[in-house]
Amino acid sequence: MKFTDGYWLMREGVAASFATWVADARVESDRLTLWGATDRRRGRGATLNSPLMTVECFSPAEGVIGVRSTHHGGLRDRGPHFGLTPEEGHEAKTRADGSTLELTSGPLSLRVDTEEPWRLDFLAEGRVLTSAGKRGTGFATSEGKHHSLTQLSLGVGELVYGLGERFTPFVKNGQTVDVWQADGGTASEQAYKNVPFYLTNRGYGVFVNHPGQVSYEIASEAVGKVQFSVEDQSVEYYVVYGPTPKEILERYTALTGRPALPPAWSFGLWLSTSFTTDYDEQTVNSFVNGMAEREIPLSVFHFDCFWMRAYQWCDFTWDPAVFPDPEGMLTRLKERGLRVTVWINPYIGQKSPLFEEGKRLGHLVHTAEGDVWQWDMWQAGMALVDFSSPEAREWYAEKLRALLRQGVDGFKTDFGERVPTDVVWADGSDPARMHNYYAQLYNETVFQVLKEERGEGEAVVFARSATTGGQQFPVHWGGDCESTFEAMAESLRGGLSLGLGGFGFWSHDIGGFEGVPTPAVFKRWVQFGLLSSHSRLHGSYSYRVPWEYDEEAVDVTRDFTRLKNRLAPYLLRAAEQAGERGTPMxxxxxxxxxxxxxxxxxxxxxxxxxxxxxxxxxxxxxxxxxxxxxxxxxxxxxxxxxxxxxxxxxxxxxxxxxxxxRPGSVIPFGAHDDGPEYDWADAVTLRVHAPKDGTEVVTRVPAPGDNEPAVFRTVRDGATLTVTAEGARGRWSVVLAGPDGYAEPVTVAAGANAVTLPV
The missing domain is CATH 2.60.40.1180 (Golgi alpha-mannosidase II)
Structure with a gap:
């Protein structure tokens, strides 16, 4: 939100106050508290008739410093709050040297001079990363609303990234970004996944710890600053030091949560019925048979909305007109080696039998007058499940348990963005703060019931909405895009942006959702989709089976699906890294x-x-x-x-x-291309690419179940290359890449643990 009219003036109707000097300070062993006077005068007269900002500085983890600036501190805390995990045993240090106060957390420090004009400097390795100086800490009122705001400086050439899955330009400089969940497709400034965290190419990131609307002006209102504001009496933010982008994400996700590891089967090809198409078990079988006949390995079959009856989303009941024997159908699909997922959302249409049940039990969101909140957008008379209530969450989870016990393996958790603010939540949460946070409660509820029913490591959702912390419940997909090259590029921008918020696993609708792709768009999107973390063929009103386009589309789908399956050892290791460090795939x-x-x-x-x-x-x-x-x-x-x-x-x-x-890389190729589930270390092939002399490359190949991973060490010494193995199962092979292409593979016999080759 913009408050100023150019450099000198405030906008009409806006009144603003900023901390201008330190009126007082309290230094404790691990934190600083500053009182920022907003009157430019010093002396006793300045203490009258002007606000005083309370600014608390603390550290939840090494390399992370938090700042909470407050105008009026008497508001009742209604929640909700992001679930943060401070580092156990961590203690920051403070130091006072004359008028200079410093709070230090590992390599990161906050410094303030109490005798100088107001300025908070964040430093690392002897340099200032960013500062909150003039107009850096304050509040503004506009149209009767109170906004707390912060401005942090940007250096020359500094670029800003992130803030969730955003389809606007990848570099956010010059943009206004409102962190507010919306169902806006991939061709607008709105976003399904809003994350109030950005990082820059200067070694740090900034997380605003507020689940409600956060409005950013990124080198837009003040071209040398990032400004963020919230409609509240206080704003809390954390500066997260790297210095590398990976280290920033490692620290940020240690605080906000890291992704769970999705099951191996989820990395194969998913095929959907599409959204508004007509389908029954015969249609489903025709798709599955068609893929098998064309030798395209299929791992997951997904039933979209109309597995339930029209107007009754959600009642979690198979439409008996088209699926009279759901248990039998699921058994038959699973006998073919397929996993099955079904579409759900958090809304209950009035025609659904669950509407009256949820109303009677008090599990639906209410208005201030005590009525069930309803509207006709999406589903006629639909209501919203109140996930702020533990009882409502359990009620919803029970409906899903019944499906899991029928044979369903996972859920596509669609929607969760259009959440009203003129309602009352069961736990008394602030409706404005709950708007974004609702997605977290929704996806967490579904993910947890999957863990309970399927076991650790088998839970996977396919979620559209998310906010900070949502990365813990993978997978997420990019939402409703058009079937064009432009939309394909939009989708990639969104996925890369989301990954810079710690989301490790991301997908998109291969071929686009709205419209019908040309054969060229479909084939290029298939390549992109099968070189993504997760791969799903899905559309709106047309099927996404490759033979609907041309025979070459069948070949492309087959070849890239099989390529991805062979890359499973490499991809599963990248997936582990997402869980270990928060680095996206x-x-x-x-x-x-x-x-x-x-x-x-x-x-x-x-x-x-x-x-x-x-x-x-x-x-x-x-x-x-x-x-x-x-x-x-x-x-x-x-x-x-x-x-x-x-x-x-x-x-x-x-x-x-x-x-x-990459130069010097060793890429493990699995022995199977008919699916992603196998023993990846058994008969693995290592492709070695241009290693430098004197270097060692360690390649870890994950193992299914309780098996130990295999570890390969590749060392080049002059004209020879030696590969040693620990935990390899069966024979294994090494292939060298040279100036003229790949050499013939050298196979190592089962039980042997080393091979030496000329380079």
Missing amino acids: MRAMLLEFPDDPSAHTLDRQYMLGENLLVAPVFSEDGEVEYYVPEGDWTHLLTGERVSGPGWRRERYGFDSLPLLA
């Missing part, structure tokens, strides 16, 4: 190449894991322009050597795209 180039300025603005390519560069093709004629960082890269599909740094413009047929292995 699909990574903006900035994450892997923070020291390369050319990588800082790239949003049409990404790293899949730490070692594979993917540049999707967004053109009808197959032309693609992409950037290659420094070193000798190898095209994974052709073995061609590609040297960087530099830009390349190339043309690709539908059987290929830029897919490059």
